[in-house]
Amino acid sequence: MEEISIGLVGAGTVGGGVVKILHKRKDFFRKKLKLPIKLARIADKQLSLLQDLPTDDAICSADAQDVLQDESINVVIELVGGTTFARKLVIEALERKKHVITANKALIAEYGPEIFECAEKNNVSLYFEAAVGGGMPVIKSIREGLVGNDIFSIKTIINGTCNYILTRMTTEGLPFDTVLKQAQQNGYAEADPALDIGGGDSGHKIAIMASLISGGYVPFNQINIEGITSISKEDIEFACELGYTIKLLGIINKNSEDNELDVRVNPAMLHTDHILASVSDVYNAVLLQGDAVGQILLYGKGAGQMPTASAVISDVLDVSRNIIGGNEIRIPTDHYSSSNMIDLKSINEITSRYYLRFTVKDKPYVLASISSVLGKQNISIASVIQKEGYSDNSVPVIILTHQASEKGIRAALSEIEKTDFIKAKTQMIRIED
Amino acid sequence: MEEISIGLVGAGTVGGGVVKILHKRKDFFRKKLKLPIKLARIADKQLSLLQDLPTDDAICSADAQDVLQDESINVVIELVGGTTFARKLVIEALERKKHVITANKALIAEYGPEIFECAEKNNVSLYFEAAVGGGMPVIKSIREGLVGNDIFSIKTIINGTCNYILTRMTTEGLPFDTVLKQAQQNGYAEADPALDIGGGDSGHKIAIMASLISGGYVPFNQINIEGITSISKEDIEFACELGYTIKLLGIINKNSEDNELDVRVNPAMLHTDHILASVSDVYNAVLLQGDAVGQILLYGKGAGQMPTASAVISDVLDVSRNIIGGNEIRIPTDHYSSSNMIDLKSINEITSRYYLRFTVKDKPYVLASISSVLGKQNISIASVIQKEGYSDNSVPVIILTHQASEKGIRAALSEIEKTDFIKAKTQMIRIED
Structure with a gap:
């Protein structure tokens, strides 16, 4: 039987996990599953990373070209990250007719069409289970397990760092900055946390999921992305008092009539x-709704060395089964092309329920004024909390609305912001069912 | 491109759902996924069932032989149920070199080796995603998505009828018999509910999962199965008071040292x-623990027309991809053979924490006697509740133990049962972490 020869580029955290699993389960793959998988080469600039890994017979080097130029290698695993070197590496591997496995969500979300078109042209496949949801089989479930469904809604907690921060803010009553600092200290947040807390990482993942369920290409840069940096201790407390929890969600809603896609992170x-x-701490979850299956939830660790490596290995087994079986392009990805771009619904066109927190001067008629502006925009109020004021003579006024249009909310807030009784920027958080 | 010609036997609830999805998503399968799937034949004794279904060009008849004898048919979907006619049908289809898709958990759990050996001999595959967990992609996740893991633990709520009954007993404080009757009236329980409430259905599903994670054949008849018929209103109330909920679980624990499997339903x-x-009402959930991925939860509807049909369709797409790709035996099932039988740990060898409800005469020294017998068996008490007595001068005594051996518990209960202060059979429920 032909051997499946794997080349790994990038032996950092996830790469190290991949090496460990390939070593540990080699016999299982060979004997039970009859898949003669061999880790033939590993490349990493930082060769010292390989010292403590069970690399077995793999040839280790510092240069990715050693992997690319080895003609015996069928599959390249890209775990370099980023979108510059990784992009060139993936394109070159595909052009050399090697299948590619990647965990690189930014690469797929931002350069998907270029990469998938290149794979198609060269008659090889690109696997990316690890790009979304770490160890949870999200991609496989959407493309295979739930293929009988029109998936019309996804709501997902897909960034562990944000969920950890919001969980600790909620359970310990701490402000954002304090928790972020602690998260950085214990390794739950990067030194530069912008991609996580700004929502970009969730945006990459939701872009990939939206592309999969729409059967086209959902461009990352058209997605409305709002992070968690504006969430205050007060918002968390008021949410709690009202029976709610604040989470950073990736959201996809497909309108069954016009197929219009509302895709956003907020x-x-x-x-x-x-x-x-x-769903607390670093755990992630994906809640899908399909027309046949109803509600399905996947829950697990969306990041970390071994969960992400587990997803990469799932792709390694898939590509190996497909190569051995002579069915190298088992799941077509040609819909993921720039000629098949999906138009997204503008954020202004959505409707939602809203939480609004106004910081106002403690004086008469304020609530009346706010309500009147909201009423003018056809926004109906579901509940109000007005508390004792802060020391600077300002008071928080919390309003939950019934279903309202985003356009109306934005118009109302813009008008209210101009009044002289508003003492700080108004907070707006969407309420999801 | 070759056409994939499907023959469906059994057009009842799930069969009807399969016909509906194949009709609704035909264009999607053909055009987007490039899989020319054709529902060529449908057989059901009760031809009238087909009247309201979108059967398109399928040839409908009352005789399953029409499907089996049609040489153009590549794939037979068996949705007849039971293990007599269905077993013959599946074997004959396999012998005629047709791939088989089934939702029949009893058939797989009880006759797995015969069927898989037959499939292997005839160089065709058997697909059974719908046999476990309805719409949740359980089989696919275990065999593909999580293949990088040694899955060492599964805890699952896998029978919707039992979960519905226990949920209503809990939320409404009703006794078992009342809720069962209501469940039968509104279609959540069968007229003959024995297979559900006795735990047999959960047993079939857990046998299949245990076979998959052990890479051998776990015989259904060696599994310790306890149903929910003994669970009383009082047990539910005491559980609640102690901060617990009672669920019917399928449980698999694999000991990493000796690979011994503890498989049971209780x-x-x-x-x-x-x-x-x-996890409430008719919802199901499967909680898996893998050595790489950690905890993964799948949650969804484990039964019902469309969720189960969704799983069947996932198999239809899999087999079609494999046929079109010329990779007809993509995932080997040869481990599922009688020569590869897995020995199970006897229930007497397990350890657990226990809830014990004694019904005793309201007289002195009773608690002392019970504690002393438990102590003799090395069973340490974690907490005790003794309440006011019942009208017949008996009192309930509830004891939660620390970790103890099943053997010790059984010996202690047997000794205690013989004393004259015991007024009714003692209830024992295992506590799971």
Whole structure:
């Protein structure tokens, strides 16, 4: 039987995990599954990373070209990260007719069409299970397990760093900055946390999921992305008082009539009974709704060395089965092309329920003025909390609305912001069912 | 391109769902996925079932032989149920070199080796995603998505009828018989509910999962199966008071040292914080633990027309991809053979924490006697509740133990049962973490 020869580029955290699993389960793959998988080469600039790994017979070197130029290698695993060197590496591997496995969500979300078109042209496949949801089989479930469904809704907690920060803010009543600093100290947040807390990482993942369920290409840069940096201790406390939890959600809603896609990342208030409300700490979850299957939830660790390596290995087994079986392009990805771009619904066109926190001067008629502006925009109020004021003579006024249009909310807030009783920027958080 | 010609036998609830999805998503399968899937024949004794279904060009008849004898048919979907006619049908289809898709958990769990050996001999495959967990992609996740893992633990709520009954007993404080009757009236329980409430259905599913994660054949008849018929209103109330919920669980524990498998179905007390405790009504969930991925949860509807049909369709797409790609035996099942039988740990060899409810005469020294017998068996008490007595001068005494051996518990209960202060059979429920 032909051997499946694997070349790994990038032996950092996830790469190290991949090496460990390939070593540990080699016999299982060979004997039980009859897949003669061989880790033939490993390349990493930082050769010292390989010292403590069970690299077995793999030829180790510092130069990715050693992997690319080895004609015996069928599959390249790219775990370099970033979108510059990794992009060139993936394109070159595909052009050399090697299948590629990657965990690189930014690369797929931002350069998907270029990469998938290149794979198609060269008659090889690109596998990316590890790009979304770490160890949870999200991609496989959407493309295979749930293929009988029109998936019309996804709500997902897909960034562990943000979920960890929001969980600790909630359980310990701490402000954002304090928790972020602690998260950085214990390794739950990067030194530069912008991609996580700004929502970009969730945006990459939701872009990939949206492309999969729409059967086209959802461009990352058209997605409305809001991070968690504006979420205050007060918002968390008020949410709690109202029976809600604040989570950073990736959201996809497909309108069954016009197939219009609402794709976005934003902090959201979830009722504490909501199945996603209890997803805490670094755990992730993906809640899908299909027309046949109804609600399906996947829950697990969306990041970390071994969970992500587990997803990469799932791709290694898939590509090996496909190569051995002579069915190298088992799942076509040609829909993921720039000629098949999906138009997204503008954020202004959505409707939602809203949490609004106004910081106002403690004086008469303020609530009346706010309500009147909201009323003019057809926004109906579901509940109000007005508390004792802060020391600077300002008071928080919390309003939960019924279903309203984003356009109306934005117009109302813009008008209210201009009044002289507003003392700080108004907070707006969407409420999700 | 070759056409994939499907023959469906059994057009009842799930069969009807399969016909509907194949009709609704035909263009998607053909055009987007490039899989020319054709529902060529449908057979059902009760031809009238087909009247309201979108059967398109399928040739409908009352005789399964029409499907089996049609040489153009590549794939037979068996949705007849039971293990007599269905078994013959599946064997004959395989012998005629047709791939088979089935949702029949009893057939796989009880006759797995015969069927898989037959498939292997005839160089065709058997697909059974719908046999476990309805719409949740359980089989695919274990065999593909999590293939990089040694899955060493599964805890699962896998029978919707039992979960519905226990949920209603808990939320409404009703006794078992009342809820069962209501469940039968509104279609959540069969007229003959024995297979569900006795735990047999969960047993079939856990046998299949245990076979998959052990890489051998776990015989259904060696699994310790306890149903929910003994669970009383009082047990539910006491559980609640102690911060627990009672669920019927399928349980698999693999000991990493000796690979010994503990496989069983029993009612279990779960702390209300446990992720499975909040799985309510007809929902199912599978909590897996893998050495790489950690905890993974799948949650969804484990039964019902469209969720189960969704799983069947996932198999239809898999087999079609494999036929079109010329990779007809993509995932070997040869481990599922009688020559590869897995020995199970006897229930007497397990350890657990236990909930014990004694019904005793209201007189002195009773608690002392019970504690002393438990102590003799090395069973340490974690907490005790003794309440006001019942009208017949008996009192309930509830004891939660620390970790103890099943053997010790059984010996202690047998000794205690013989004393004259015991007024009714003692209830024992295992506590799961």
